[in-house]
Amino acid sequence: xxxxxxxxxxxxxxxxxAEEGQWVREAELRGLTGREEDWLVRHPATPSALSVTxxxxxxxxxxxxxxxxxxxxxxxxxxxxxxxxxMLRQLTMGDGFQVVxxxxxxxxxxxxxxxxxxxxxxxxxxxxxxxxxxALGSPRxxxxxxxxxxxxDQEAVLGSPLETAADMLLDxxxxxxGGLPLNRDERVELDDALERHAPKVxxxxxxxxxxxxxxxxxxxxxxxxxxxxxRSNGRHLLREIHSLAFYYHWSETEILNLDRERRREYLxxxxxxxxxx
Numbered sequence: 001x002x003x004x005x006x007x008x009x010x011x012x013x014x015x016x017x018a019e020e021g022q023w024v025r026e027a028e029l030r031g032l033t034g035r036e037e038d039w040l041v042r043h044p045a046t047p048s049a050l051s052v053t054x055x056x057x058x059x060x061x062x063x064x065x066x067x068x069x070x071x072x073x074x075x076x077x078x079x080x081x082x083x084x085x086x087m088l089r090q091l092t093m094g095d096g097f098q099v100v101x102x103x104x105x106x107x108x109x110x111x112x113x114x115x116x117x118x119x120x121x122x123x124x125x126x127x128x129x130x131x132x133x134x135a136l137g138s139p140r141x142x143x144x145x146x147x148x149x150x151x152x153d154q155e156a157v158l159g160s161p162l163e164t165a166a167d168m169l170l171d172x173x174x175x176x177x178g179g180l181p182l183n184r185d186e187r188v189e190l191d192d193a194l195e196r197h198a199p200k201v202x203x204x205x206x207x208x209x210x211x212x213x214x215x216x217x218x219x220x221x222x223x224x225x226x227x228x229x230x231r232s233n234g235r236h237l238l239r240e241i242h243s244l245a246f247y248y249h250w251s252e253t254e255i256l257n258l259d260r261e262r263r264r265e266y267l268x269x270x271x272x273x274x275x276x277x
Contacts, residue, residue: 006259007031008061011087014199015077015148016126017063023126024064029084031091032059032230034237034256034263040227041234049154051227052081059088074152079199081151082223083121086201089226090116092260099225101207105214112205119222124148124199129175132193134186142178144190148198149173170194240267 008030016025036058040051056073063072076084099112132144153172157165170187173194182190205218240263244255247270255263 007091013080014083014121014123015080018128019064027063028061029087030059030061031259033259037230037237038256040230044231047158048224049151052085053151056084075150077199078149079201082201085223085226103209103214104216106212108211110209119203122200124197130197132190134189144178145176146173
């Protein structure tokens with residue numbers, strides 16, 4: 001199957017990216033094929049940031065009027081990458097989420113359902129450089145110039161201790177510290193500024209346990225959930241490949257070039273044929 005036959009969608013990024021002196025937000029995605037699903041299954045321990053770069057390298061076709069490179073995918077804002085993965089999940093799995101979560105009070109499992117449209121998407125003010133004025137003692141102040149975190153920043157701090165990774169990522173976003181290292185209070189101010197300006201895909205589920213009536217909130221990571229969904233489907237993907245290869249005599253490469261919907265259409269036809277035989 002050629003990419004021309006795969007489902008494509010055009011979406012508007014919540015943040016965007018500089019391209020030839022302009023800020024662009026229009027991006028074109030194609031649906032996942034078995035190739036991307038198979039890669040995730042074969043690399044179960046790969047961190048999310050690297051896995052997202054790998055997925056988008058195959059599925060993100062263009063940004064604005066130009067094709068985007070792997071390095072360009074790393075330079076996308078973190079919130080834009082999460083948004084694109086959410087759109088990929090909608091193309092691959094449909095609009096609905098079915099999740100099983102534990103109650104923090106009684107530890108009983110509860111079923112939670114929501115839709116892609118229920119996930120809040122916060123847009124950011126698109127620009128390459130931001131400024132933050134911090135006081136040095138009245139009436140003096142200095143200006144800190146910074147940018148928003150990208151996928152490249154996430155990848156750069158992988159493997160670092162949790163207590164230092166956030167500081168390392170913050171440091172990477174500082175373009176000009178005004179000639180002085182940031183103290184702890186200034187770092188908090190800068191972190192708040194990043195939070196205000198950055199596009200975000202964040203879902204906070206407000207839940208009530210049906211067993212003990214405990215009310216609680218649950219921060220839900222849609223990107224991590226989708227990656228795990230695909231990885232946990234590995235055995236099923238292998239069975240699909242086996243069935244199509246056995247009955248149609250297609251190669252593994254030909255089967256993996258199909259998207260999930262097309263694979264399952266063939267499997268449904270095959271199942272109907274076998275029942276009638």
